[in-house]
Amino acid sequence: MEHFDAKQYRAQVNERMPKSKTLRYCVHAFWTGGLICIIGQLVTDALKSWCSLSEDALSAGTAIIMVFLGAFLTGLGIYDKIGSYAGAGSVVPITGFANSIVSPAIEFKPEGYVMGVAAKMFNIAGPVLVYGISASIVVGLLSLLFGGGAA
DSSP, X not given: OOOOOHHHHHXXXXXXXXXXXXXHHHHHHHHHHHHHHHHHHHHHHHHHHHSOOOHHHHHHHXXXXXXXXXXXXXXXXXXXXXXXXXTHHHHSSHHHHHHHHHHHHHHTGGGOIIIIIIHHTTTTHHHXXXXXXXXXXXXXXXXXXXXXXOO
């Protein structure tokens, strides 16, 4: 009977074990998310130079344009490729939110506009919307009750 050598076994396992790609994935996420943020800043700067808008209107305009770009690129099938490459770097910015709404709508379009697109559109983003809206109502009411009135 052969003697079991734990060190030799561990060495063989380490030889065959795939190398971790975590650092590579983090770099992909970091620079892609950064690039999306740079695009958002360019949109803000363009709006600022072309229009005389308040800071709130600039923020809203930038968010609207970035959501549109995320939804548009999802419709073209490009954002899913970006997501496969960048992971969380493409999910965290507001464009990822647009992607999470549009993707299920596109996927379930063959089931019809009501039971497919409309019903499935908020599968992923719906809980986030419900929580966000509910939390904003609670915070607003608490602010009204304990903060001395509306801002």
